[in-house]
Amino acid sequence: MAVFYLLNLGCAKNLVEGEHLAGMLLAEGWLASERPEAADWLIVNTCGFIRPAVDEAIDNILELHDERRPGQRLAVVGCLVGRYGRKLARSLPEADLLVAPGRLGDLPALLAAPPAQRLAIAPPRAIFDAATPRALSTGPGWAYLRLSDGCRHRCHFCTIPAIRGPLRSRPAADILAEAEAVAQSGVVELNLVAQDLSSYGHDRPDGPDLAALLPQIAAVPGVAWVRPLYLHPDVLETRLIRAICQTPGVLPYFDLPLQHLADPVLRAMGRRRTGAQLLALIDEIRAMRPEAVLRGTLLVGHPGEGAAEFTRLMRGVEEIAFDHLGAFAFCPEPGSRSARLPAPSPELAQERLETLMAAQRAISAGKLAAQVGQQLSLLAQGPHPDHPYVRWGRTWRQAPEVDGQTIVTDGDPAPGRIHLCRISASHDYDLEAVAVA
Template identity: 40%
Template sequence: MGILSPMTTQPTVRLITLGCAKNEVDSEEIAGVLQQAGYRLDPHTRTPDVIVINTCGFIEPAKQESLQVIRDALREKRTGNVQKVIVAGCLVQRMGDALRQMLPEVDAFVGVGQMARFAEIVNAARQSQKPLTDIQPPHHRWAEVTTRLRSRTPWSAYLKISEGCDHQCTFCTIPSFRGRHVSKPIERILEEARWLAQNGAKELNLIAQDTTQYGYDLYRRFMLPALLRELAQVEGIRWIRIHYAYPSRVSDTLIETMASLPPVVPYLDVPLQHVNREILRAMRRPGDGATYLRMIERLRTAMPDIAIRTTFIVGFPGETEAQFQELLDFLHEARMDRVGAFIYSRERGTPAAELPDQVPFRVKRERY
């Protein structure tokens, strides 16, 4: 792990996390590894020995935010208040050498899935006069023990149940830098859930790129219902909440399991992205508005008080006014409890970026 010498003054790390809840969990694992290796984590120090930035690279606005935070850290380094700046995570994995050429003052670039080795990498960067790069092909090996250093209120915790994604949505870059779907073994999830409960967690928020695909790679069947039954028995856990469900995998078995387990909150986060059949096929996604309405009806029949959250993309290539109106009509009929909207971002390397009939930004903004 790269433990510091007992004679070494305890160095300070300011860890900055950008992006989604999954990144937040990664940062908590990084923080735990660094703390065990003798580093002191302080998010407020003005003179850290090391700034670690866990970046997001999902879409262009997230990329620009990450770049701005990196440049701000480098300005601090030039003043002498910071010794080393280390950039990690999705943007590094996505951009690779291009990012290194763009930001030569960064002391180390670390790709995804390197949490267990992070202390070793930071130690090496502190001792090196040359920039380091550690970007491996996307893969994930789950740590044998929980090392997370919690960063939020103790009573509610994110619990990552898998990594990566096997879907091929034409607008999405995530599989290219997060890799294929890899489930965390049930035994390992239960161990982490018990650890979280012992450290004050009352609510578990299950997260992944697709929580409903959980277990298929390990057990050859979708295991989210079985996982819920096991988690519902963890002592001290009062609420379990499911995020990032894939609509075509919200099965009757899953719905029945949710409805039958008191700790499972009547809540589902299920990104739909659109409701027009032609747009969804161009996105390489299943279903349509009618299919989704039936899914919502099944959920509300089983759990009348369920809260359903979703997200949509507006301005996808080829989206007409009529197709956008179809989305608005769906929202009126579906009566979703919470809706997030995103302006389509034309991401280099994705199939959707090459589609004809790209919607002008002015129109996308109006629809947003």
């Protein structure tokens, strides 16, 4: 019986695809191994969005190749193959098989009978649906639910539309069928993901948009928390804000990739809204739900960012006071329009990134300190992987994998269940709590 080892790299959307790949192989009779040395096929599910992700993927591929025993085969799948295609096949002889996103559904057949042509590539058109087997790999009680693939925006720094294709939204009935199946397995928190969640349904005139779909997902039996992730600010409108803020079961959590707040930089990025409009969007959210969580993503060092523009960005970060913030230094990606424009030096971009994150660290510490003494709902995750004598989880204000964690220093809440806890201490990015009976 054939055995596979699967290494997932990159974003949550990639993880969902990896779960489907594993599910399909298991349904075909394969066995999964957590040890590479025990597998017949080593599979690396790659990200190819930015240069650091490309480097990480190549490093992992070469490491698995160097350590593999005779007879083992190596498959490279996903976005890295979709982005570089034939060039990657020529430069990576270590891979026995390379599969682009448009051919991922064929992976079991390709592994069972490897074709003479190592590269399996096609334009990305399909998206895994509720009928596709899926082996969940996330923590107790939570999962990602992918609503669409591809992107309809053309941000000048981004290569996603070239890799993943145009926006393709899943039918609402198919999404709800998967949500019901996942909930029946014990999942109580669904984290909704897409390249741009706020554009869901805009390519399907016969179906609902996200504002109409959210109440249907929240009504799935067993689902307690629905968290929308990655809402493109150029198309986030009042109707969707109201649906997120006012639908029972939908967490008032806004993950906003603003990228910048200075108008010259936003124009160079190909963004439609101005810095003032983005700040007004924040004000609208907070007016509707003052306790709403704001997670931002910012890009420093992009073409058009001089000293004045960076000062404007820093002033905006202080004004908004994000609950959580991810920031990155600009990397000129081949094939993007931004790569052809003059930009600040990588050294200056890194210096600005460190300045920005130092300011956010202080903001985060203050926001978390204000939660001490509050009682918050927490999704318990069991023993802490680094400190097995304590428990941990996430409050409703903390998204998985990106927002920090809550250490439960007193009590033993059941993993995968939502409990009430009292926040007892805070740090720069994490919390401590005691379970409330």
